[in-house]
Amino acid sequence: MEYLIKPGRILLLISMLSLSGRLTGQDATVRTVDFNTFSGFFQNKNDSILVINFWATWCAPCVEELPYFEKIHETFKDQKVKVMLASLDFQRMKETRLIPFIERNQLKSQVIHLYEPDANKWISQIDSNWTGAIPATLILFGHQRIFKEGQYTFDELNQIILKLLNTHKQ
Amino acid sequence: MKKVFLSSVMMFFIVIGYSQGYSPGSKATDFKLLNVDGNMVSMTDFPDAKGFIIIFTCNSCPYSVAYEDRKIALSNKYRPLGYPVIALNPNDSLVQPKDSFSKMIERSKEKRLPYHYLLDTDQKVAKQYGATRTPHVYVLQKEKDDLIVKYIGAIDNNYEDAASTSERYVEAAVDALLQGKDVAVASTKAIGCGIKFKK
Numbered sequence: 001m002e003y004l005i006k007p008g009r010i011l012l013l014i015s016m017l018s019l020s021g022r023l024t025g026q027d028a029t030v031r032t033v034d035f036n037t038f039s040g041f042f043q044n045k046n047d048s049i050l051v052i053n054f055w056a057t058w059c060a061p062c063v064e065e066l067p068y069f070e071k072i073h074e075t076f077k078d079q080k081v082k083v084m085l086a087s088l089d090f091q092r093m094k095e096t097r098l099i100p101f102i103e104r105n106q107l108k109s110q111v112i113h114l115y116e117p118d119a120n121k122w123i124s125q126i127d128s129n130w131t132g133a134i135p136a137t138l139i140l141f142g143h144q145r146i147f148k149e150g151q152y153t154f155d156e157l158n159q160i161i162l163k164l165l166n167t168h169k170q
Numbered sequence: 171m172k173k174v175f176l177s178s179v180m181m182f183f184i185v186i187g188y189s190q191g192y193s194p195g196s197k198a199t200d201f202k203l204l205n206v207d208g209n210m211v212s213m214t215d216f217p218d219a220k221g222f223i224i225i226f227t228c229n230s231c232p233y234s235v236a237y238e239d240r241k242i243a244l245s246n247k248y249r250p251l252g253y254p255v256i257a258l259n260p261n262d263s264l265v266q267p268k269d270s271f272s273k274m275i276e277r278s279k280e281k282r283l284p285y286h287y288l289l290d291t292d293q294k295v296a297k298q299y300g301a302t303r304t305p306h307v308y309v310l311q312k313e314k315d316d317l318i319v320k321y322i323g324a325i326d327n328n329y330e331d332a333a334s335t336s337e338r339y340v341e342a343a344v345d346a347l348l349q350g351k352d353v354a355v356a357s358t359k360a361i362g363c364g365i366k367f368k369k
Contacts, residue, residue, distance in 0.1 A: 058232045059363060060266070088361055090232065090330050117328040118336075123359040133303035133364035149302070150364065 030099060032091070032113040035122040041084065041112070042140055048080035049141045049164050051157070054114075054126075054134050056088045057101045061151050062135040066105070068154040072161060073109040081161060083109040088134060091115050141168070191300010194356035198224075198310050198317040201295045203258065203288035204271070206278040211256070211286050213310075213317065220252035221311040221320070221347060223340060226290070226301040228259045229277045230268035231363035233329050234304045238281060240325055240332055241305070244340060245285040253309075253344050255285040260296035261304070265366035296365055303362030309343045309353075320347060323358030 042050050053069050055062035066085070073083040085107065089098045094113055102111055116122055123132050127147035130136055139146040141164045192198060202212040213222060223244055227234040245255035263270035271289050278287050290296055299308055309321035321343035326335040343353045 056232075061364065061366075090236070092330070117330050117334070119329070119361045120324060120327060120358040123361070130359070131302040132359045132361045134361065135364070 030094075030102065030111050030113055032094065032115050035114065035116040035125070038086070038112065038114050038116075039122075039125065048082055049076075049139065049161060051081065051083045051161070052086055052138045052140070053083070054086050054088060054136045054138075056134060057093070057097045058089070059134050065135060065151045065153075066107070068152060068157055070107065070109055071154055072157050075158070076161060076165075079165065081165075085109050085111045086114045087111055088114055139164075191298065192308065192319045192322065194319055194322060194353070196319045198308065198319050199295075199298055200317065201258075201288075201290075203290060203295070206271075206275045206283075206287045211288055213256070216254055218252065219254055219312065221309065221344075222317070223248060223253055223255045223344065224299070224308040224310060225255060225257045225325075226260050226296055226299070226304055226306040226308075226365070227257050228261045228266070228269045228304045228363075229273050230261065230266050231304045233360075233362050236329055237305050237325055242281070242284060244325070245283075247341075248344055249284070251344075251348060253347075257283070257285055257287045258290045258295055259287065260290040260293045260301060261366040262293065262368045265369065269366070293365070293367055297367075301365060303360070303364055305360075305362060306365075307340055309340060309347070311347050320353050321356055324360030327358075329360065 042052065051069065051072060053062075053066075055066065057063065069083050069085060072081070087098055098111075098113060119132060123130050126136075126138055127145070129147065130149055133149055135151055136149045137147070137152060139160060144164065146160060200213045202210050205211045213219070216222070225241060227237070227241065229235075241255060241257065249255065259269055259274055261269035263273075267273075274287055274289060277283070295301075301308075305325060307321070307323060307325055308319055310317045311320045312318075321340065323339055325340050326332075326338040328335040337355075339355055339358050342355065346353045
């Protein structure tokens with residue numbers, strides 16, 4: 001179950017990009033995936049730190065903390081750190097809300113649209129302590145898992161990443 | 171002596187602070203909260219009820235909105251059978267102005283909500299029950315003088331499309347209770363908006 005955005009939109013985007021001659025933010029790569037596909041993204045990738053933030057455009061505290069994840073992406077882009085913004089927006093809002101939001105805010109981190117409405121089946125697979133409230137964040141590095149339900153500050157995220165990178169060096 | 175007293179007081183607060191709320195089988199506490207019609211409502215106001223469908227919900231959360239018609243349907247179906255729906259809004263309106271008491275009255279009138287819609291002032295009940303998101307449902311059953319938690323979780327297994335649901339957890343739980351059976355699925359998880367607790 002994967003959806004790509006309308007071909008017409010991609011054509012429009014390509015023509016816009018060739019006109020402007022530069023890449024700003026992202027668009028055409030927003031994939032809608034089910035949980036099965038989604039979980040494949042973070043299995044057996046032990047050599048880099050993966051920061052997965054669960055959010056939605058209508059979730060005010062999520063939108064509030066997005067800049068921190070963007071800043072993490074920017075700060076550590078030359079290191080083995082990957083930020084993935086997993087949007088839980090409704091399927092019917094992908095075109096009307098999610099994509100315009102990404103374009104407007106020129107998000108640089110990878111955005112994945114996770115659409116698996118039977119949430120009871122997968123929430124506990126992310127973390128047994130997650131009640132399902134967003135925002136929520138999972139940080140993976142080798143066998144280490146750090147999960148938090150609720151908002152992060154930039155400093156908290158930065159400290160966690162630095163600490164993980166340091167332990168790796170030793 | 172004073173020290174012992176202080177440390178037991180501190181222990182008390184530590185225990186309360188780390189309380190995880192209810193799980194299936196817990197005894198639920200009654201509440202007395204302001205309804206959209208201006209009256210104070212508690213569960214003792216329903217002497218004929220066999221139990222309750224308590225829904226922590228609000229105006230602002232798209233998941234709560236997506237479930238609005240399904241909450242109304244639950245109320246229409248189960249109130250006559252002895253399980254009225256009581257909705258509680260636990261959000262702090264300073265954090266989310268759309269969830270103020272006056273906006274609750276507006277929503278109630280606009281959607282002609284058939285159930286009580288109460289303001290969980292100071293978010294006391296949400297904290298006590300352990301509700302973390304909206305919507306978050308607690309099905310309670312009267313047993314002698316107690317209210318026992320029988321189900322905690324989602325309304326069903328498809329928030330976006332009511333027609334595509336294959337499991338209706340709340341209905342299944344109440345139907346089982348009506349037949350004197352055990353609730354097969356006593357807790358589920360769902361994506362929802364985190365409750366806006368006071369900062």
